[in-house]
Amino acid sequence: MLLTEDRNLSGVERSNSSPAVKPGGKYRWVIVALLFFATTTNYIDRQVFGILAPFLEKEIGWNELDYSHIVIAFQAAYAIGLLLVGRLIDRLGTKIGYCLALVCWSLASMGHALASSVRGFAVARFALGISEAGNFPAAIKTVAEWFPKKERAFATGLFNSGSNIGAILAPLMVPWITIQYGWRMAFIITAAIELIWVILWLIFYDKPEKSRRLKTTELAYIQSDPPDAAVKIPWLSLIKYKPAWAFAVGKLLTDPAWWFYIFWIPKFLYSKHGITLNKIGLPLIIIFLMADVGSITGGWLSSFFIKRGWTVNKGRKMAMFICAFLVTPIILVSQVSNIWVVVAILSLATAAHQGWSANLFTITSDVFPRKAVGSVVGFGGTAGAIGGMLISTAAGLILEFTGSYMLIFLICGLLYLVAFGIIHLLVPRLVTIEM
Secondary structure (H helix, E strand, O other): OEEEOOEOOOOOEOOOOOOOOOOOOOHHHHHHHHHHHHHHHHHHHHHHHHHHHHHHHHHHHOOHHHHHHHHHHHHHHHHHHHHHHHHHHHHHOHHHHHHHHHHHHHHHHHHHHHOOOHHHHHHHHHHHHHHHOOHHHHHHHHHHHHOOHHHHHHHHHHHHHHHHHHHHHHHHHHHHHHHHHOHHHHHHHHHHOHHHHHHHHHHHOOOHHHOOOOOHHHHHHHOOOOOOOOOOOOHHHHOOOHHHHHHHHHHHHHHHHHHHHHHHHHHHHHHHHOOOOOOOHHHHHHHHHHHHHHHHHHHHHHHHHHHOOOOHHHHHHHHHHHHHHHHHHHHHHHHOOOHHHHHHHHHHHHHHHHHHHHHHHHHHHHHOOHHHHHHHHHHHHHHHHHHHHHHHHHHHHHHHHOOOOHHHHHHHHHHHHHHHHHHHHHOOOOOEEEO
């Protein structure tokens, strides 16, 4: 192994490794649109349960600890899945691996309609967690295959914004479907949408060098970074590298906040501000629409810095620090009585999280060879899911015995700055790993 810094002949650190090659086409953005679609459906399925939680709490009869156990079942499966599926995606390739993952999580989501107890929902959530683990390793690997480094953060931000669109569409669709047809159909109808994606993916996706729809000039642009070595990369060899641990620490410390937003914001708005199922739509739409803006803006921001001549290291980390700082006002949200001020603070936090996430994901493709990206993302995602399990356990205990959200929001507000500091200590400078 050799670590090589991004430098020119005079020893000065360059902003990126891509030579001045013009794009010559836009088909790579069609691929981003497919990733966006898949991520949107991924989060619709994930969000349905959180939106229905106050309703199902009365229907099924669970308490805060029962709810946290159901959430943990999903997160435990997600952690296991990410540990395994990243390597599987690297072996099967993105076309087959991504398609297989999406079909499985669609069936698992429909399976929620069969549940009628805490145990039944826990089983359904476990199945969904295992299969949904395929989304981000496959999507990040696809971006690494289809984009040069200088565009990857922006492309990642675009497809990652699908998670927020999913979180916006869910509160529009789920209450209406539930009121009209019952809560079981909410799971079935939202999951059925994914079959459309499977057809589009099989038609339009292939590796750049095999795609008949890609212009030669655009292919040259995509491949303008120095090529990766054509070698097999043992999974265990990845965990020897500090950048892999830096990514894992970033996910371990900051993913818990996002898990909490997804599964507890609807309950927080219901219990503290009286926002019921038929009124929850607008607040959640605003909160996750701003997360969408944050995802795109955060990815664009580091790409903007790099295109202005900043190094990849400086550009990525400055964007991450800005996002980490913008999360901190959430510390005060539990003490605010005005619902729209609450929505504004939560919106800023979700936007900053997604901007942070777009850049954190992109670090993996900045540092590791394309063949290893899926495994690294899976490794870090497992850490993030473990962090989610910890915060779900803490949230269940704290809310069951105190009823107060103050301590949980305090933790969420400080995690990002702590994570940024540790990442910088582990990897003071982003360098390319050659294997």
